[in-house]
Amino acid sequence: MEPQKSLLWHEKLAKCFSLPQRHIVALLFFTATFNTHTHIAMLSTTLPEMVTRSNITLKFNVTEICESFNTSLKPPIENPTLVYDYSEHIQGIILSSFYWGFVTTYVPGAFFNDELANKYIFGLAVLGSTICTLVIPCIIFLEHKNWRMLIALRVLAGLFEGIVFPAMDSMYQHWIPPTDRITLSVIRTSGGLSGTIFSFLLGGLLISATEIWSSVFYIFGSLGIAWFCFWQLLGYSRPKHNPFLTTAEKSYIENNLKNREKRSWKKxxxxxxxxxxxxxxxxxxxxxxxxxxxxxxxxxxxxxxxxxxxxxxxxxxxxxxxxxxxxxxxxxxxxxxxxxxxxxxxxxxxxxxxxxxxxxxxxxxxxxxxxxxxxxxxxxxxxxxxxxxxxxxxxxxxxxxxxxxxxxxxxxxxxxxxxxxxxxxxxxxxxxxxxxxxxxxxxxxxxxxxxxxxxxxxxxxxxxxxxxxxxxxxxxxx
Known part of the structure; x- marks a missing residue:
């Protein structure tokens, strides 16, 4: 009788969800991709607002500079302590630094994606990137505009996010049957593009409304923390680990994936x-x-x-x-x-x-x-x-x-x-x-x-x- 009670408990718990668990996992992957891409794109939005243009020398003819360059256009951030004199070269290094870390872990992570396909590794990788995002304003304020610390944080965020995508791809293979793969793949992959759009749009509007660039990091970082909490509650590495899975959905996933061949780089x-x-x-x-x-x-x-x-x-x-x-x-x-x-x-x-x-x-x-x-x-x-x-x-x-x-x-x-x-x-x-x-x-x-x-x-x-x-x-x- 004990196995019957256990099954009944799981069935009742599963009925609390109107969506199948594989769809919930796909939505969690979508929001993870959304959050990580906001972390990637937000510096493209904030950096032009963080820097002063005093370092620019007019080397070319006036026709090479748009007319409003020398006008009294009111900047959204008027506090001089919140804008920094980063050269164009330094700005380029800052914007590229994320990918130094990303490529470093992404390529090896692709080789060991099955080993990385763990709920906690995946969740902590997203959380690590989120924390790097949240602390950027604090570090810049405390370190007196030190761009080297900003670069270090972006490299670290890239190292974390390079783990995210191979781990997510491997878990996806365990969760999503071929019959659902096209539709749910579109949902998952659209998270990156929508995150980029959201970061450009909301980031600029936040700076305009708050007149401080740090608000972008706090808002998007908070979204990452919220995602991590939901992932810890609802995310699972494999269907067999999920207590909310109905017997019918479990059978559906297992039957459609029973002939799945484990990917091996050695082959x-x-x-x-x-x-x-x-x-x-x-x-x-x-x-x-x-x-x-x-x-x-x-x-x-x-x-x-x-x-x-x-x-x-x-x-x-x-x-x-x-x-x-x-x-x-x-x-x-x-x-x-x-x-x-x-x-x-x-x-x-x-x-x-x-x-x-x-x-x-x-x-x-x-x-x-x-x-x-x-x-x-x-x-x-x-x-x-x-x-x-x-x-x-x-x-x-x-x-x-x-x-x-x-x-x-x-x-x-x-x-x-x-x-x-x-x-x-x-x-x-x-x-x-x-x-x-x-x-x-x-x-x-x-x-x-x-x-x-x-x-x-x-x-x-x-x-x-x-x-x-x-x-x-x-x-x-x-």
Whole structure:
């Protein structure tokens, strides 16, 4: 009779939840991704408000500086003790420092994702990043504007977040059956983009309302603490550990995952993979796409604020807008891709290459147009928005081709591709800080030309040497 009572207790407890437990886990993953991306993006929003422009020397003609530069535009933060004289070079290091830590733990974490797939490791990694976010204002105030401590905290936050994504991916494989994977994957992955949009939008509005940049860190940090509390109450590493799971849902998950093969990096033929030119083209394509992505994510608020002299509110809305279009067009391009594929008039490889080249060159060209639009704010925002819309074609181009190249090992190899792709996050802000010393349109034109060549190199490399055919080293090769 005792087992029957235990089962009855669990069934009654499970009825307290209107959603299936796997959906609750997917929502927790969504909010974890949302929170971690707000931590990543918030410094892009706050840094332009934290620094003074007194260090800028007008080296170029007045036509290279937008008209409102020398006007008495009222800054949102008027307290001189809350703004700092960080050079452009230092700002570039600050913005890139997060990715120093992120890449350091992400790539090894991808190798040991099953070992990291633990409720407490995952939760503490998110919490660690949250605490690093919360203490940034305190450390800066106590250390008298010491930018070195700010960089140290950002590196530490990156180290924590590099663990988050491999651990989450492995737990996801244990929780979500293939029948639910597409829908719940969309929910999970959309957390990153929505977190970036939310950070740009709410961050700017908070600074404008409170007239202090530290409010952004406190609000977003508090959201991370709240997430950690919910995760401790409702999150579990495996379905078998969850006491709220009904017998029916447990059977559904187990039956759909019973043939799941445990991923093992030891089974991958690394010698053949490392000698595979198409595989290296995927890494090159990811680095090229991420060059443009990180240029937008780390520099867009800065460009609007320092070049076009937008107000903080205008910067908030106009920074979020291109990413909203990226989100929308990702779905449109995905639907278009499926329609073209069903016609069977073009091969899978041709479609992947087409979307890759169109997305990369379209994004690169419209970024170039930004610098030639000079001080026309409406045109600049329009070109940035169109550039991000084209960039979203990457989601059906290079991004998923690793699964075509290796259906057997794709789930593991994509994490390696993503890890190398994040090198762009380390490089882009640093090089922008080196090039843009005087915040002139002339200097930014160099930045956008470099971005265009990064896109062109990556897309043409994939166009010439890439393929969506199954690789000879994959067991499913015929």
């Amino acid at each position: 991958i033929p690394w010698g053949k993979v490392s000698a595979s030119v198409p595989f290296w083209m995927l890494i090159l394509g990811e680095i090229g796409h991420n060059w443009g992505w990180y240029l937008m994510m780390t520099q867009l608020p800065r460009y609007l604020k320092t070049i076009l002299n937008f107000t903080t509110k205008e910067t908030a809305y106009c920074s979020a807008l291109p990413f909203c279009f990226y989100w929308f067009w990702s779905g449109v391009f995905g639907h278009m891709f499926d329609l073209f594929l069903k016609t069977e008039y073009v091969s899978l490889t041709t479609l992947r290459k087409t979307f890759c080249v169109v997305g990369a060159l379209g994004s690169g060209i419209f970024m170039l147009l930004v610098s030639y639009a000079a001080c026309d704010g409406k045109a600049v925002v329009a070109w940035f928005t169109v550039a991000m819309s084209f960039m979203s074609a990457h989601s059906v181009g290079v991004k998923v081709t690793v699964h075509d190249l290796s259906p057997t090992y794709g789930g593991s190899l994509i994490e390696l591709v993503d890890g190398f792709g994040n090198i762009s996050g380390m490089m882009v802000p640093y090089f922008v800080g080196l090039i843009v010393n005087h915040q002139s349109i002339h200097e930014w034109r160099y930045v956008f030309w470099i971005s265009f060549f990064a896109y062109a190199t990556a897309s043409f490399g994939f166009l010439i040497f890439g393929t969506a055919e199954v690789a000879p080293w994959d067991p499913l090769f015929k």
